[in-house]
Amino acid sequence: MSNPLLTFWKNIFGQDADERRIRRATFRVAAHSAAEASATVFLILRRMRVPLIVLIVIFSVSVLGLTLIPGQDAEGDPMRMGFFDAFYVMSYTATTIGFGEIPYPFTYNQRMWVTISIYLTVVGWAYAIGSLLALLQDRAFRSALALQHFSRKVARLREPFLLIAGYGRTGELLGHSFDALGRRFVVLDRDNERIDGLELDSYHADVPGLTADARDPGHLAVAGLGHTCCEAVVALTDDEEANLAIVMAAALLRPDLPVIARVTSRTIAERMQAFGSPSTVNPFDRFGDHLRLALRAPASYQLLTWLESGPGAALPERGAPPRSGRWIVCGYGRLGRELTNDLRAEGLEVTVIESGSPDVENADVLVGDGSDPWVLAQADLDRAVGLVAGTDNDTTNLSLVAAARRSNPDLFLAARQNRAASAPLFAAMEIDALLVPTEVVAHEVYAQLSTPLLWRFLREMPAMGDDWAAHIVDRLRGLCGIKLQSLWKVRLTPEEAPAAEWWLTAGDAPLGDLLRNPENRDEPLHAIVLLVMRGREVTLAPDDGFVLQPGDELLVAGWAAARRALDTALLVPGVLEYLVTGARVPSSWIWRRLKPAARPTRRPDAVPGRRA
Amino acid sequence: MNLEKVVFGFFVLLAATLNFGFFIGDIDNPELHNPYELFAAVVVNLIATVLKFGDRTQIGAVHLATSLVADLQLIGAALMFGYATYVSTAGMNEAWTASVVSLSGGALLANIVSVVLLVVETVSFHRG
Numbered sequence: 001m002s003n004p005l006l007t008f009w010k011n012i013f014g015q016d017a018d019e020r021r022i023r024r025a026t027f028r029v030a031a032h033s034a035a036e037a038s039a040t041v042f043l044i045l046r047r048m049r050v051p052l053i054v055l056i057v058i059f060s061v062s063v064l065g066l067t068l069i070p071g072q073d074a075e076g077d078p079m080r081m082g083f084f085d086a087f088y089v090m091s092y093t094a095t096t097i098g099f100g101e102i103p104y105p106f107t108y109n110q111r112m113w114v115t116i117s118i119y120l121t122v123v124g125w126a127y128a129i130g131s132l133l134a135l136l137q138d139r140a141f142r143s144a145l146a147l148q149h150f151s152r153k154v155a156r157l158r159e160p161f162l163l164i165a166g167y168g169r170t171g172e173l174l175g176h177s178f179d180a181l182g183r184r185f186v187v188l189d190r191d192n193e194r195i196d197g198l199e200l201d202s203y204h205a206d207v208p209g210l211t212a213d214a215r216d217p218g219h220l221a222v223a224g225l226g227h228t229c230c231e232a233v234v235a236l237t238d239d240e241e242a243n244l245a246i247v248m249a250a251a252l253l254r255p256d257l258p259v260i261a262r263v264t265s266r267t268i269a270e271r272m273q274a275f276g277s278p279s280t281v282n283p284f285d286r287f288g289d290h291l292r293l294a295l296r297a298p299a300s301y302q303l304l305t306w307l308e309s310g311p312g313a314a315l316p317e318r319g320a321p322p323r324s325g326r327w328i329v330c331g332y333g334r335l336g337r338e339l340t341n342d343l344r345a346e347g348l349e350v351t352v353i354e355s356g357s358p359d360v361e362n363a364d365v366l367v368g369d370g371s372d373p374w375v376l377a378q379a380d381l382d383r384a385v386g387l388v389a390g391t392d393n394d395t396t397n398l399s400l401v402a403a404a405r406r407s408n409p410d411l412f413l414a415a416r417q418n419r420a421a422s423a424p425l426f427a428a429m430e431i432d433a434l435l436v437p438t439e440v441v442a443h444e445v446y447a448q449l450s451t452p453l454l455w456r457f458l459r460e461m462p463a464m465g466d467d468w469a470a471h472i473v474d475r476l477r478g479l480c481g482i483k484l485q486s487l488w489k490v491r492l493t494p495e496e497a498p499a500a501e502w503w504l505t506a507g508d509a510p511l512g513d514l515l516r517n518p519e520n521r522d523e524p525l526h527a528i529v530l531l532v533m534r535g536r537e538v539t540l541a542p543d544d545g546f547v548l549q550p551g552d553e554l555l556v557a558g559w560a561a562a563r564r565a566l567d568t569a570l571l572v573p574g575v576l577e578y579l580v581t582g583a584r585v586p587s588s589w590i591w592r593r594l595k596p597a598a599r600p601t602r603r604p605d606a607v608p609g610r611r612a
Numbered sequence: 613m614n615l616e617k618v619v620f621g622f623f624v625l626l627a628a629t630l631n632f633g634f635f636i637g638d639i640d641n642p643e644l645h646n647p648y649e650l651f652a653a654v655v656v657n658l659i660a661t662v663l664k665f666g667d668r669t670q671i672g673a674v675h676l677a678t679s680l681v682a683d684l685q686l687i688g689a690a691l692m693f694g695y696a697t698y699v700s701t702a703g704m705n706e707a708w709t710a711s712v713v714s715l716s717g718g719a720l721l722a723n724i725v726s727v728v729l730l731v732v733e734t735v736s737f738h739r740g
Contacts, residue, residue, distance in 0.1 A: 039668070046666030053662050060655035064648075083651055084694040 040144035044135050051128040058124035062090045062117035071107050079104075089114070094121030146210065147222065153208040154186055154224045161185055162449065163223055163230055165214035165246045166237030167194045169420050170262065172201065173442035174234065177310040179203045181450060188214045188223050190237075215242050217249040225254055232449055235261040236441065240268045251275035260448055262441045264334055281444045283437035284335040288342035290440075291414065291433060293462055295321050295346055299470035300462050306473070306484055307458060308443035310450070315473070315482045319432050321412050325385030326351060330400050335390040335416055335435070351379055376403055386412035390435075394422040401429055451489045453555035457531045460540055472541055475528055479558060487530075488563055490554040490570070497570035503580060504550040512544025516579045518565050525565055527558025623660040624730050627682065628723035630656055635720050639713045640706035647693060650716065654686045657719070660726075671733055678726040685719035 066086035073079045081089075085103060092099050093114065106114065135141055161184040164171050171187065178185055187209040189195055198209040212219040214237060224230045233254075235246035243261045250259045252275070259278040263269045269280045294301040302318045309316075327343050329336050332354035340350050351364040353375060368375035381387070387404045389397040397415045404411050414433040417426045426434055448455045461469065476484075494501050503509050511532075517523040532539045532546065533553040539546065556566065569575045574585035586592050630653040637644030661679040664672065689712045696708035 042666045042668050044666075049662050049665055052665075053659055056655060056658050056662065060651070064651065067648075067651075082694075082697055083647060083690070084698055 038144075038148075040140050041148075044138070044141050047135060048131065051131040055124045055128040058117075058120045059090060059094065062094075062113075062121055063087050065113050065117065066090065066110065069107075069109050069113050071104065071110050073104050081110075090117065090121060093118055094125045096122060143211070147212070150208050150210040151222045153206070154222065154227065157184060157186075157208075157224065157227065157229055159184055160229050160231040161224065161227075163220070163225060163233045164188070165220065165223075165233065165235050166242070166262075167191075167198070167209065168236065168238055169438040170236045170442045170445075171234075173439060174236070174445055175201070175203070175207065177442070177446045177450070179205060179207075180311050183450075186223050188212055188219060190214070213242075215245040217253065220246065220249050221253070225250060225257075230254070230257060232258045232260065234445055234449070235259070236445075237262075240265060244268055244272055247272045247278045248275050251278065258449075260445050264437075279448060281441050283435070283440040284338045286440050286444060287335065287435045287437075288338040291321070291339065292342050292346055294319060294433065295323055295348075297462060297466035297469060299466045299473055300464075303461065303469045303473050303476075304458055305443075306476075307454065307487070308447045309484065310443075310446055311484055311486050313484045315477060315484070318473075319412075321432070322385035324348070326383065327386040327388065328353065328379050328381070328384050328404075329388045329390060330354075331389070331391035331396075331416075332356075333390065333392060336388070339388055339390060339414075351384070353379060373403060376400070376407075381407045381411065384408065384411065386414065389413070389415040391416070392418055394418050394425075398422070398425055398429065401431060451487070451555065453489055453531055453533060453553060454487060456533065456538055457540065457555055460531075460538060464540055468541075472528075472530075476557060479526055479528055485557065485559050486563060487555065487557050490556055490566060492548060492550055492552045492554070492570075494550070499573045500570050500576050501550065503576055504548055504552075507547075509548040510544060511542055511546040511548055513580050514548070514566070514569065514576075515544070518568055518575050518579060521579050521582055525558070525562045527556050527562035527566065529554050529556050531555040620663055621730060623656060623663055624723075624726055627653065627656045627660045627679075628720070628727050631682070631686070631716060631720045631723050635713060635716050637713075640710045642704045642706075642709040645709060645713055650686070650690060650693065650712075653716070653719075654683075654690055657682050657686055657723075671729060675726060675729055678722045678729065682719040682722040682726070685715050685722065689713075689715035689719070 063083065063086045066089060067081050067083055070078055070080060089102060094117075162178060163186050164175065165188045167175070167187045167189040171189070175185060175187070182204070184205055185207060187195070187198060187207060189209070189211065190213050192211045195209040195211045198207050201207075208223075210219065210223060212222075214220060214235070217225075220233075225233065233246065233250040235243040235250075237243055237246070240263060243263065247259050247261050250257055255276055259276070261272055261278055261280050263272065263280045263282050264284060266282075269282060272278050272280055290301060290304070293304065298318050298320055302316055305316045306313060323346075326349040328351045329340050329343070330353045332340070332352050336352065336354070340352060343350050349364075351366065353366045353368065355367070355369045366375060366378055368378070381404055387400070389400040389404075391397055391400075394417060397417070401413050401415050404413065412433075413429075413431050414435065415426060415429075415431045416435045416437070417423060418437075420438070423436075447458055479485075491497065492500060492504055497504075500509075500514075503513075511529060515525045515527060515529070517525055528541070530541055531554070532542050532548070533555075534549060534551070556563070569579055577583065577585045586594075630649060634645055634649040634653055657679065661676070661683055664676040664679055667673070667675065692708065692715065693704075693712050696702070696704045696712070700708065702708065
């Protein structure tokens with residue numbers, strides 16, 4: 001496509017017809033929602049008609065009367081008030097300011113008329129102001145104003161943003177992680193208090209939030225579903241149906257967007273899969289997977305949870321769950337089911353305690369309330385190795401854990417925390433593996449969306465084995481201390497690393513040369529490359545001799561200062577030459593002219609014979 | 613018969629006729645232009661404007677726009693009238709009268725557009 005005219009033609013008319021249809025559809029949906037909001041404003045204007053007309057009529061009658069009634073000036077000669085004087089007197093009388101009788105003392109005729117008009121105008125004025133204030137307090141009017149304000153803010157966003165539908169505890173955690181990364185997001189929630197809470201949460205960036213039902217596609221469209229900068233939709237409401245509706249709306253109106261939804265039942269997850277391929281996060285399923293990983297490879301699990309927790313997270317302790325023996329699972333709900341299956345898949349014995357009559361296959365079942373000491377005694381705690389307190393009641397879970405620890409202090413204890421308010425109690429219990437469904441979902445979504453490379457790393461990492469993971473954890477801890485520093489992505493493309501192109505294309509670009517301090521090349525950079533992606537191939541934790549190629553994408557962990565240093569090396573000409581060769585290259589034009597000999601011969605544009 | 617339409621038509625027409633009544637006559641002769649008529653025109657125009665609030669149709673929007681133009685010009689005329697009477701040393705002479713009346717003439721044009729819109733709306737209304 002070398003012909004510029006043809007390019008132009010293609011840009012205008014060559015767009016995919018399908019894409020345009022989708023754009024139109026989202027636009028229509030958003031327009032409908034916006035029209036609803038403006039309808040409310042029109043209704044308010046309509047309701048203001050009567051008070052305003054009453055006010056105008058009362059004013060005009062009073063003013064007219066005052067101009068018609070004969071008065072007298074200071075000398076006692078008859079005169080009539082002009083319109084301006086009359087309007088002035090009526091204005092300050094109606095607003096109860098009352099400057100007195102201007103320009104001359106009134107006659108009795110005038111005073112009688114003014115007495116009548118005082119009562120008329122004050123009532124008319126109070127009526128108009130009162131109606132206006134009442135309308136401003138009107139719920140419908142306020143929500144219409146909020147909707148307009150919100151849609152304006154969203155429409156003005158010019159950087160990629162995330163659409164979070166459902167701002168509960170999970171949404172808040174996710175929001176804070178994303179805010180720490182400097183990413184923008186837009187929030188929809190049905191609860192007014194949650195949206196009001198947005199202003200109290202100390203976010204760096206302005207977060208547009210709207211109190212609205214996310215099941216309505218119009219609200220999603222107003223929140224930026226049709227916006228070109230929208231990069232993903234996350235459905236985090238506590239209502240399974242609502243999440244399904246959000247996934248449906250996103251898949252039908254913007255099939256190109258990634259969608260992540262929280263689910264707790266397999267049925268809904270499968271119904272969601274019918275719409276494109278949304279990524280579903282089931283906290284119970286994920287906790288089961290994590291527990292299996294923790295059983296098999298404690299260090300891998302430790303690395304996974306640390307990286308998932310986002311920047312600033314403290315290094316979690318490396319647990320050592322028992323790999324053989326009998327486990328007791330209290331509560332056979334959604335979590336109990338997943339865990340029983342997962343534990344049994346690991347070849348462990350499982351005893352289930354459930355108050356109902358669960359249909360458990362091939363397992364020990366104790367029917368009874370787990371918090372009942374007698375029932376717990378039946379479960380033979382002394383010979384068990386682990387206990388899962390997985391009911392949906394925090395009090396029950398806590399008392400289960402306490403009772404179990406008293407009868408067998410060596411038990412490995414896993415518990416489910418349902419409410420955020422119980423967090424200090426569970427922390428005080430020092431539980432070996434704590435499931436907080438909201439946190440599991442938030443971490444998972446963060447890992448998937450923060451950078452695709454992190455998600456890839458976390459998925460590939462368990463295959464490398466436990467020793468490898470322990471080694472990576474040690475390296476990271478040596479570098480960052482016990483708090484995780486930033487994680488970022490570096491793309492070695494001509495656009496994002498212009499100063500490194502010559503080095504990469506030369507074919508001999510070991511990673512170790514890049515990870516040096518630009519101030520002093522003998523010092524290493526405080527960063528670790530966790531992953532290199534080339535095309536679809538990935539290399540985990542490459543060593544210093546790894547040869548980079550143009551187009552590689554790197555996932556780097558380290559200090560913010562290292563990030564700046566690396567950016568300098570990749571963007572500023574000459575810095576990388578110092579890192580590679582050790583020779584300081586002048587960067588200004590004049591010094592380059594004066595010292596041409598300092599040019600390295602490896603640089604492709606350096607002509608060897610050109611010496612002044 | 614819709615009472616709302618009657619009231620609406622009444623005020624729109626009255627605004628135009630009062631405006632016309634003030635405007636008609638030699639442009640520089642203050643005796644031919646009654647200030648009470650200007651006052652009435654301002655008040656009726658304001659009422660007509662408020663009656664046009666909250667109409668979502670295209671024609672409603674144009675209606676409101678014409679009324680706002682007429683208000684602006686008439687209030688301008690009233691302000692000039694007040695300035696000439698109270699502030700200016702010359703008083704209500706020929707030049708001031710001409711300015712006031714020409715402003716009200718502009719408002720008259722807007723009011724005529726308003727009446728035309730009213731007629732167009734009525735004529736284009738089909739029953740059934």
